[in-house]
Amino acid sequence: VSAAARTRARRGEGERLREEIIDAAERLLVSTGDEDAVSIRAIAQAVGVTPPSIYLHFADKESLVWAVCGRQFEIFDGILEAADATTDDPVEALRRRGEAYARFGLEHPEAYRIMFMGRSMSVDRHLDTLDKSGGTAFTHHLAAVQRAADAGALRAGVEPLQAAIFLWAGMHGITSLLISLASFPWPERDQLLRDMCELQLRALVEEAP
Amino acid sequence: VSAAARTRARRGEGERLREEIIDAAERLLVSTGDEDAVSIRAIAQAVGVTPPSIYLHFADKESLVWAVCGRQFEIFDGILEAADATTDDPVEALRRRGEAYARFGLEHPEAYRIMFMGRSMSVDRHLDTLDKSGGTAFTHHLAAVQRAADAGALRAGVEPLQAAIFLWAGMHGITSLLISLASFPWPERDQLLRDMCELQLRALVEEAP
DNA sequence: TGTACATCAGTGAACGCGCGTTCACTGATGTAC
DNA sequence: TGTACATCAGTGAACGCGCGTTCACTGATGTAC
Numbered sequence: 001v002s003a004a005a006r007t008r009a010r011r012g013e014g015e016r017l018r019e020e021i022i023d024a025a026e027r028l029l030v031s032t033g034d035e036d037a038v039s040i041r042a043i044a045q046a047v048g049v050t051p052p053s054i055y056l057h058f059a060d061k062e063s064l065v066w067a068v069c070g071r072q073f074e075i076f077d078g079i080l081e082a083a084d085a086t087t088d089d090p091v092e093a094l095r096r097r098g099e100a101y102a103r104f105g106l107e108h109p110e111a112y113r114i115m116f117m118g119r120s121m122s123v124d125r126h127l128d129t130l131d132k133s134g135g136t137a138f139t140h141h142l143a144a145v146q147r148a149a150d151a152g153a154l155r156a157g158v159e160p161l162q163a164a165i166f167l168w169a170g171m172h173g174i175t176s177l178l179i180s181l182a183s184f185p186w187p188e189r190d191q192l193l194r195d196m197c198e199l200q201l202r203a204l205v206e207e208a209p
Numbered sequence: 210v211s212a213a214a215r216t217r218a219r220r221g222e223g224e225r226l227r228e229e230i231i232d233a234a235e236r237l238l239v240s241t242g243d244e245d246a247v248s249i250r251a252i253a254q255a256v257g258v259t260p261p262s263i264y265l266h267f268a269d270k271e272s273l274v275w276a277v278c279g280r281q282f283e284i285f286d287g288i289l290e291a292a293d294a295t296t297d298d299p300v301e302a303l304r305r306r307g308e309a310y311a312r313f314g315l316e317h318p319e320a321y322r323i324m325f326m327g328r329s330m331s332v333d334r335h336l337d338t339l340d341k342s343g344g345t346a347f348t349h350h351l352a353a354v355q356r357a358a359d360a361g362a363l364r365a366g367v368e369p370l371q372a373a374i375f376l377w378a379g380m381h382g383i384t385s386l387l388i389s390l391a392s393f394p395w396p397e398r399d400q401l402l403r404d405m406c407e408l409q410l411r412a413l414v415e416e417a418p
Numbered sequence: 419t420g421t422a423c424a425t426c427a428g429t430g431a432a433c434g435c436g437c438g439t440t441c442a443c444t445g446a447t448g449t450a451c
Numbered sequence: 452t453g454t455a456c457a458t459c460a461g462t463g464a465a466c467g468c469g470c471g472t473t474c475a476c477t478g479a480t481g482t483a484c
Contacts, residue, residue, distance in 0.1 A: 011447050014460060034328070036245075040438060050462055052440080061438065117326055117389050119243070158408075165383075165401070166408050173382025174374075180326050192374070199367075199375050203412035220480050223427060249471060259429055261473080270471065422484090429477075437468080444462070451455090 006048035018057040020047050025068050029110050035065060035118075065114065066126040072111040073133030079104055081140055090148040091205055097144055098171045098197040105175035106189075117176055141168065153205050163204050170200045215257035227266040229256050234277050242319040244274060244327075274323065275335040281320040282342030285313055290349055299357040300414055306353055307380045307406045314384035315398075326385055350377065362414050372413050379409045 009016045024046040028038045040061055044051040058064040083100035084093045105112040115134070145164040148154055154163060174196045178186065186192060218225045233255040237247045249270055253260040267273040292309035293302045314321040324343070354373040357363055363372060383405045387395065395401060 008446075008460060011459060017460080039436075041436080051438085052463085053461055055439075056460075117385065119389070161396070162404055162408075165396070166379075166405060169382035169386055169405060170375075170379045170409075171382070172386055173378035173380070176326065176385060177378055177381055180328070187370070187374075195371055196375060196378060199371075199412045200379075203408045207416065217427060217479075220426060226427080248469075250469080260471085261430085262428055264472075265427075420484100422482105424480105424482085426480080427478095429475105431474095431476105433471105433473075435470080437470095438466105440466075441464095442462105443464105445460095447457105447459080449455105449457085451453100 014056070017047070017049065017053065021049075021054060021057060021064065022067050022071065025064055026071065029065075029068060029114075030108065032110075034110065035114055038065075040064075062126070069111070069114055069126075070133045072108065072115060073137055076104055076111075076115070077133065077137040077140060080137065084140075084144055090144070090151045091153045091201060093144055094148055094167065095197045095201060097141065098167060098200065099193055101171045102175045102178075102193050102196075105172075106178060109179045112175065112179065116172060117179075138164075138168075148205075155204060155206050158204055166204070167200055170196060223265070226256070226258065226262065230263060230266060230273065231276050231280065234273055235280065238274075238277060238319050238323075239317065244319070244323055247274075249273075271335070278320070278323055278335075279342045281317065281324060282346055285320075285324070286342065286346040286349060288313055289346065293349075293353055299353070299360045300362045300410060302353055303357055303376065304406045304410060306350065307376060307409065308402055310380045311384045311387075311402050311405075314381075315387060318388045321384065321388065325381060326388075347373075347377075357414075364413060364415050367413055375413070376409055379405060 006020075021043060025038060025043050028042060028046060029035065032038060040054050041051050043064070044054055047053075054064065058067065080097050080100050083096040086096060087093050105116075142160065142164045145154075145160045145167070149158075149160045149163075154160070174193065177184070178189070215229075230252060234247060234252050237251060237255060238244065241247060249263050250260050252273070253263055256262075263273065267276065289306050289309050292305040295305060296302050314325075351369065351373045354363075354369045354376070358367075358369045358372075363369070383402065386393070387398070
């Protein structure tokens with residue numbers, strides 16, 4: 001990926017570079033697939049600018065990575081909300097959210113890695129970014145479970161928060177295992193994901209009479 | 210961690226260093242908590258030997274890391290098998306395996322990270338190591354589920370392999386989320402893990418009449 | 419019983435690398451008078 | 452309407468770092484005769 005022809009921003013339009021940097025970092029992150037493989041130098045080259053220019057807009061590399069993550073979280077949340085909105089049945093909505101969750105992870109494994117499989121230290125240092133975007137996504141997830149609870153679909157004794165975490169953990173589990181242990185002899189993937197959702201919901205919803 | 214006083218191995222006892230290297234690497238991995246933070250140089254220093262000596266026993270760094278992993282897998286499998294053996298009820302055994310699984314991950318987060326949350330590329334390159342130790346652990350897990358199936362405890366239509374993966378994914382999910390998102394406002398941990406196991410089993414086992 | 423020698427365990431110094439980051443700078447751009 | 456000047460966007464060169472790995476070597480140790 002070589003340098004694009006880039007014209008210097010006009011006076012007062014310095015913020016333009018910030019967006020270009022995030023775009024380039026996002027592309028590199030997705031294509032190379034490794035946070036460590038995406039260097040300041042590589043990003044600068046992709047934008048068509050010298051490395052020090054990055055520091056005009058980001059305090060350090062970590063801040064840049066998290067700016068990218070913030071965006072990924074918004075996309076992620078958008079996808080799940082969209083999947084949710086395709087049905088009126090709150091239990092079916094949970095299933096569709098779950099499948100969309102896994103699909104996002106498998107289609108954007110590197111973003112997913114940083115968002116949900118990173119080292120907590122770096123996560124801790126950027127809680128504000130995470131709160132805004134990741135927090136929103138979790139709030140939406142919890143709201144979806146609450147709708148199922150309000151519809152009387154959950155078993156007696158199952159708390160919405162507990163159910164929300166259970167669903168999250170299960171879908172995160174299968175998604176991250178598929179990402180990390182790609183060479184494990186998994187059964188057919190689509191069927192596997194459907195089964196996961198199915199079994200998870202069976203634990204939560206009232207048995208059909 | 211500075212160099213221990215070390216006496217050169219006697220003729221024919223060169224293999225002793227190999228064990229010392231693995232020991233040191235294991236300690237560093239557990240204490241510093243990051244695969245990348247454990248350098249060949251640091252390991253050599255901890256053993257009390259110069260960096261090139263490492264290459265007398267390992268082809269490269271990755272091979273060394275995986276030698277450490279192999280050991281961790283054996284410990285891991287031993288813990289789960291031991292937990293299993295504390296009861297005769299095959300369903301209760303699954304619960305105890307699950308709780309032991311999470312406990313292992315939370316107590317050895319760095320080993321866990323490498324074993325189950327790494328990049329698949331490096332996993333692929335060391336499938337033999339993984340087959341021997343990780344494969345054994347999964348085989349034992351599957352056998353435990355099979356015992357529950359043989360006892361007629363599983364719902365009709367639930368395949369042992371499907372159930373085994375479901376349990377693994379769920380426990381891996383909650384374990385790895387607790388590791389990676391340490392600052393998320395999780396409910397009380399022990400209760401959370403018990404709930405996870407409980408809900409998972411509820412999805413799999415026949416309802417009490 | 420003594421000695422030459424092959425072998426083995428480990429060393430010392432250096433290789434080239436790419437990294438994040440800093441610092442003093444330049445040159446275009448808009449603005450004030 | 453023209454020009455001096457502050458400001459802003461970005462540069463070029465270098466910093467120090469630690470890394471994995473290689474290569475030619477050394478010196479102790481056991482063995483054969």
